[in-house]
Structure formats: structure tokens, C-alpha cells
Amino acid sequence: MDSAIVCHQVRKYFWEEQEADPGACWLKRLRPGKRLTKAVDDVSLEVKRGEIFGLLGSNGSGKSTLIRLMATLLLPDSGYVSVLGQDVVKNRLAVRRMINRVSVDAAFFKKLSAYENLMYAARLYDVNPRQAKIDAEAILKRLGFPRNKIYASMENLSRGMQQKVAVARALLTSPMVLLLDEPTTGLDPKSKRDVQDFVLEVQAEHDTTIILTTHDMAEAERLCQRIAIIDGGRVEDIDTAEGLKNKVGGPSTTMEEVFFALTGRDWSKEAEDHEAD
């Protein structure tokens, strides 16, 4: 079996509440209408084992929804998603044993220390606490996390340090598939580089399959063997960075130009919008 993840004609739509029109009657303002958002629209893709696969798209393009579908946090409306041969709907528990995730927001119990958060996660994944402590310290050291901060509460750590703990939490459980949902967004250049280097190291040493969603063109180009350009819930194209460039203009084409050619969106404006968010 060569595929780690298979998505076949996956759809996920949401009904979202519309902003109430200030000029509408009070009843309509009280119960504003809903509009259908096509978060993931007929997506089919296949990720090979041991691959770093990038999902590149702007805010609201459907990247995180796709990751949540793979992570068993959402049910697809139609189509199917499988992780290492296991259906994410029918065999949720089996899928959960093989995956872990790092999200854009370092989600932790903020009053607890990094150590307490890591040990809690390790116990949920049935990792021996002693081994978990050794592994956690080794991973954090590799990521340049200060040793004396491991017992500090999460709320007193910088965003970069929190994200490094999030990476350690995911890797402690030795996942076969690692879902990285914008793991370097908001990090300083040094922390960003530390995390990127570590991602490459993990893939090389452990043969982990990694799905990486990102806004960062350079990051996608540096880390990913293949990249899917996603826009409006649809996959516009999938190829290597070189392949995408060649399709659009040639080797000297930038990824920003590739993105514009495939989606019709100006990346610099998307980046500005993202900063504003």
C-alpha cells in the first residue's frame, strides 16, 4: 500500500449565519438568514507514504477543513477519506491511533506547565510516562526550547515556544501521519526555521507522512515534495513546486505567480488580509 491518505470526491459544506441587514425589519434582524459555504468541494487527492504534502491556499480556502476531515474531527457530507487504509468515519479510533496534529493555535491548558500538558497528552496516547519525559526533553532540546522553561506555565511562554511544545506533543505519540495546520504562522524567523528543519528531520528519520497547510510560499516550496493549490474548497492543481512552475511559465516563475495563474488571486493581497486577521 503506497498511499497514506486518500480523499475521494470529498465534500464538506456548512451553513453559516449571515450578517443581519441593519435596514431589515426586526424579525429578520433577530433571525438573520444562512448561506451555504462550500468549504471542501469535490476534493480528490492521494498522499504517498513518507511524503511531505503541502496544501497551499488563502484564508477560508478549505485547507483546515480538509485537515479536520483527515483528523476525524469532521464528517464528510459525501465522498470518503482514508488514512493508511482506514476509513475516517467507520474506523475513527484506528485512525486516531495513527495520527496527530499541530494546529495554528497552540491549544493547551494555559495554566498548566509544558511538562504537565505533554504528560497528559502522552497518557491519552498510552505512552509510558518515563519514556514520554525522555522523548519530550529530546524533542524540545532539538527545537531549541529552553530546558528551564519546561515547568513554566504555558501562558508564560512566547508564541514560538508554545508552538514548539505543540510539535513535541504531536511527535511524542510517534504518529505515522502528522497533520501540520499552519504550524509556523506567527513565529519569528528563528523559530520558524527551527520548526521547518525539524519537520524535514522527522520525515527523513521516521518516514512519517506529513500534511502541511501553509500560507507561506517559500515554506511550501522548501518542505513539500508535492503541493496542492486549493481555492474555494477546490483543488486547482497538484504537482511538485517545479512542476507547477513549469505548467504556468517556466522555472523562473515564482510560486506567487503560480498561485495567481491557478486561482486568479493576488497573493500579496491575500498575505495582507492574513496579517490583518
Add this chain to the structure above:
Amino acid sequence: MKLTRELRASMAFAQRQYNLIKRYWSWEVVFLFYSIINTLTIGLIGVQAGENSGELILYLVVGALLWGFLSVVFHEVGESVSWERWEGTIEYTFMAPIHRLTHLGGMCLYAIGYGAIRTIIVLIAVALFFDLSLTGANLLTGLAVLVVSSLSFIGMGLMAAVLPLLSPEKGSQATHIIQGFILLISGVYYEIEALPAWMQPLSRFSPATYTLRAARAALLDGASISQLAPELLRLALIGILLIPLGLFIFSLGERYAMRTGKLKRNG
């Protein structure tokens, strides 16, 4: 399900909550202070009864203590989803490779232990304040009532926990409505007969009604476990029915949240 693995994971939740209490200790001091003062003020109403004041104080204090315990169990289980949503950890907990029973069972274990410790501290404070005599009370039976009644409140807590899954904004508040309704109809501080006639039949549907009746019989009249066997059996049966029902409802709610995208952080 590998039992030892699930038990270890279950204990992780109890341990996590214990660690959180240590970090939020000032909140705990405030909660405990309020619980003691609340129980004392309710007990003081009984002082006005004159000759029978001792019995009335005990009647009211038993109601306040039990309600305090059951509220804590209900609250801790019912709010477990809201809390995780607030901390932002909800997705990580729900994608962990454990059964939902393991997750919620750990929260229930913690809730019972935490509720029992808080109740004992309040009991000691109240006993000292009122110089209460518990010589005629059957404390062992009282403890049995507490343990057995926990089951039904866990079941109700599981049902309440589903509300924040269905509605991230309003679900948590809705659990308070359920709690308030149980307080009204269960005879916590008065006999059921004090309720309007049309409301009295509703008390039969509240496990707290049977809990309070049994606890008062144990602590005020010194009833033994064998004397209260029918009440205890009834409470156990309600618990045995409510826990799987609560889990089933929770699983439906979880599925709904996974379908509609509500299984994510809020705030």
C-alpha cells in the same frame, strides 16, 4: 477495548483536573468560601424554629450539603465540554484515541472525588458553627446514598454536557436551567408537598428527590442501609439507566458537532 489502557487514560483526565485545581487555587478558595456561607445562611433559617430548631437546621443543612455535592458532580461533568472549548483543547481531546466512555468516565471520577472533598469540608465547617449533633445519624448509610445517587447525576451530567456541543454560545447556560429546575422540584429545602399540586408529580422524575429523602432518613432518623434498600435500589436503577442513556445522547451530540463543524474552540 483494552481495559488497563483505557483506565490509565481515564485517570489522565482526573490528574489533569487536579493539576488545574492547584493552578486555580484562588478560585477554589472563593468557591469553598461561598459554599460554606451559603450552607450556613440556609441553616440559620432553621434557628428561627424555636424548640425544633435543631431538627430543622439539620433538615436544611442536609439539603444544602447534598445539593452542593450533586451540583458539583453535575456541573463538572456538564461543563467539561465548555471548559475545553474555552481552553481551546477540545479538538485535541476529541481526536485522542480513546473511547468517549473513557474520557467522560475520567471526568466523572474526578467530579465525584472533588465533590466529596468539598462537601466534607463544608460539613465540618457547618457542624462546628451549629454545634450539630450527629449521634443519631447513620453516616455509613448517608455515604451509601451519596455514592449511589452520584450515578444518576453523572447520567444527567452527560446529557447536559451535550448542550455545549450543540450550541457553543448558549449550551453552557442551558445546563444551568436544567440544574435550576431540578433544584425547584426535588424538595431540597422543603417537602414536595410545599410545591403547587400540578408541579408535585414532576418531582418523581428527579433522582434528587429520592436522594434527599434517603439522605434525610439516614442522617435525621438513623435509617440503616437495609431499611433504605428500596430507595437505594431505585436510585441505582435510575443511575444504571441514565448513564448509558447519557452516553448515547452525548454520542449523538458529538456526531452532530462533527457534521456541523461545532467541535472546535470558541473564544
